[in-house]
Amino acid sequence: MISLQRIAPPAWAPDYARHCILLDGPRAEEARAAFAPLLGALYEALQRRLDAYVNDPEQCFLEADGFPCRECLAGTYYIESETYQAGDEGYRLWIQFRCQEKPWHPGQQEHGYDYLGLEAICSLAPGACEATIDEGFNSSSI
Numbered sequence: 001m002i003s004l005q006r007i008a009p010p011a012w013a014p015d016y017a018r019h020c021i022l023l024d025g026p027r028a029e030e031a032r033a034a035f036a037p038l039l040g041a042l043y044e045a046l047q048r049r050l051d052a053y054v055n056d057p058e059q060c061f062l063e064a065d066g067f068p069c070r071e072c073l074a075g076t077y078y079i080e081s082e083t084y085q086a087g088d089e090g091y092r093l094w095i096q097f098r099c100q101e102k103p104w105h106p107g108q109q110e111h112g113y114d115y116l117g118l119e120a121i122c123s124l125a126p127g128a129c130e131a132t133i134d135e136g137f138n139s140s141s142i
Helices: 028-054
Strands: 020-024 073-087 090-101 114-124 138-141
Parallel strands (some): 020 073
Antiparallel strands (some): 073 090
């Protein structure tokens, strides 16, 4: 079993992946303000979901020829970005995570070793005091 640990973006992380705050649309700052008091609880819930994801053999494979492979994960991740958007139905927040690969060659420490990208989508209805998180993650190879 693996438990992921959140770290600050590493020095080698590209500028666009250093916990950027992105505002999408004219009311995006409104969405950011609405989510602000909920971020701590959202990140705690997402931590539990990240750990469940990497320990689920149906989603994070045990075989080295599958992607993503649990054995390739270093156990650390950082936040690439938060993107806020507002619409008639409420507010949306997309959070991008970068999970790191176990180092396997000397250049990785210098040039980086991001392995798995995960995206969580959160929604907040106007006036609500609790956000919802869409089931699952969108995943990508980095």
